[in-house]
Amino acid sequence: MDFLFILFSALALYGAVITVTHKDMVICALHLAGSMLALAGLFFILGAHFIAGVQVLVYAGAVMVLFIMVVMLFDLKRKKETLFSKGLWMKLASLFFLSGLIVGIFPFSLHLFPPRSMETIQKTSTKDLSSLLFIDYVLAFEVLGILLLLIAVGVAVLCRQRPFLQTPSEKE
């Protein structure tokens, strides 16, 4: 279990770092997918099997296909932005403050949450989760369905061709 935890968390952090720093958008998207899969592994060793499966389906499946499709729509041979191309000092300053955030929160969290071993994890089944989802939180679930419908309609409306969204070459 220790080995699996270290493996999956190292994979997730590595994928996240490459996603943020690499200049090629395709490689960024693929490393993001790897990071999501490693997070699904972390959910699995926590015992949340349903959430792990949903993570693989939603992120590594649906969201990644969307990102790759959008990358495919554009010219990849254009000049690529690297992390250090412009505004280097502001980036170093934000890195400095964020590392301060890590150093500040880290000891605080060790005091706030007393250590609990993995043995305290009780076995939760998908059945319990589904009864919670479809009985106690059924209103939120239905509202989410309406929200997804609104999103689909809104994206369809946004992507219709309209005059002020044409490129300059299309207008002539």
Place this chain on the structure above:
Amino acid sequence: MEIELNHFLIVSLLLFVIGFFGVLARRNLLIILMSIELMLNAVNLSFVSFSQFYNLLSAQVAAFFVMTISAAEAGVGLALIVLISRRWTQMDLFVLEDSKYTDPV
């Protein structure tokens, strides 16, 4: 060394900070959206680890809702990115604040 709750929280904190740095430092709109997804996932990891260690099953329902909302947000964000890059023919964040480009046609 035994794995306990704080280790999961540390991984979650590191993922969140990496995503935050991506939002602050990158200028590519698509990578900013990917960094937002990373931050949402880090929060999801802390939700699920609290849920399992403290036996609070409703936190997993919250994680499920966060996943749904972030998928919806990725859909809208990618549609906006497609529109922006079709209008300004690039995917840089700072075309939006340059007054040369933002005149209504």
